[in-house]
Amino acid sequence: MSEKLSTSPYKGTRDFYPREMQLRNWFFGVIREVLENSAFDEYNGPMLESLDIYAAKSGEELACEQTYNFFDRGERHLAIRPEMTPTVARMVAAKMGELNFPLRWFSIPNMYRYERPQRGRLREFWQINVDIFGCDTYEADLECIISAINILRAYGADESMFTVHINNRRFFNDVISAIAGTDAEGSRKVSKVIDRKNKIPRNAYENELIELGLSEEQIERIDALYTMGVEEATDICPDSQGAQELRQLFEMLKKTGLDRYCIFDFGIIRGLDYYTGTVFEVFDNAPENNRAMFGGGRYDNLVGLYVKNAKISGVGYGMGDVTLENFLFTHNLVPEKLGSGVKVLVTRFNDVPYENYIQLAESLRAAGITSSVYLGSKKFGKQIDFAVKEDYTHVITMGGDELARGVVRLKDLNTREEQELSVDAVIDALKA
Secondary structure, rough: OOOOOOOOOOOOOOOOOOHHHHHHHHHHHHHHHHHHHHEEEEOOOEEEEEEEHHHHOHHHHHHHOOEEEEEEEOOEEEOOOOHHHHHHHHHHHHHOOOOOOEEEEOOOOOEEEOOOOOOOOEEEEEEEEEEEEEEOOOOHHHHHHHHHHHHHHHOOOOOOOOOEEEEEEEEHHHHHHHHHOOOOOHHHHHHHHHHHHHHOOHHHHHHHHOOOOOOHHHHHHHHOOOOOHHHHHHHOOOOHHHHHHHHHHHHHHHHHHHHHHHEOOOOOOOOOOOOEEEEEEEEEEHHHOOOOOOOOOOOEOOHOOOOOOOOOEEEEEEEEEEHHHHHHHOOOOOOOOOOOEEEEEOOOOOOOOOHHHHHHHHHHHHOOOOEEEEEOOHHHHHHHHHHHHHHOOOOEEEOHHHHHHOOEEEEEEOOOOOOEEOOOHHHHHOOO
């Protein structure tokens, strides 16, 4: 090989150096704490799945155009997972007779999608997935929305920073049928156009709806829904199951005081074909990042893909790590210093045997104190520079004189205070 290998990662993927991992461990840790505090259990699944499960329920665009897919040596057509919902539905179907419903599950897997990298969207990403299985009523929809709100609030976000936009697919289909006189397939086609409403020019939007058989008057009636509140909108089809679900959901959001985070938005469709009821997206309200960060909804029929006549409802959402990170930085919600724990560097001198430093560091580690011995041989000042650059909070100095007297010198790099202590006393001081 004559040419040097590139040091850049594959397009749309990232390298995570220790400082980036510290940030990621922090915000994933916040998520785990919030969800576990709400009694959600963590799970995971395989990176590879049959391509069929995405073609069947996620739509042809995702399955055929956005997956990394290939045939293995057994001629099985596989895909690297582009999303988690079909996997978790498969897992539930596999053990539905053993599981105790309703289930409250979450996962933080990495995914791959072959698409054009852009702000908030890469080819490799991690996604927080939250799902509830086995609850047929709006309570599961509400619980998922609450968990999403609580995650963002745990970072310090308030209602000025984000808004949850909510709609209902059953209600949407009923309204479109009432206005345009379409059947279920016609409503599905209209939903695909409305889902792209803000991504294409207005004339293209109108032309696509006209090609589906809608008149200008019908388009105007649909447009009017975008500015309606939930009560006015649901009056159009008051007997719709979706309308009733929306009213129940918003009534409870109001009673719990969470309505300040939420609005009704008829334009929220969610492009994946498997959504059947409540759908929602969480928007960043910052002008420089005003976009949908994540979303989800109800998918009552997905488990039945694997087990005939299975009737296990599901509702959930996915939150990508890229958009979450953008949100946190946009609103200055990332702490200046991540991690407040003690981190100690044991410096070295030539007149002290190396094993004495190792023993000292091991004593600190046994007491639960993060520590390391400086590797190599450099002047004392260079060792201090290293400690500062690597965010050590303290340094311990032990030369030949201190070793003979059974003491060490402990320096706090923040306050610059220094004290001479025995090994036992220095452990007590660091713990304090």
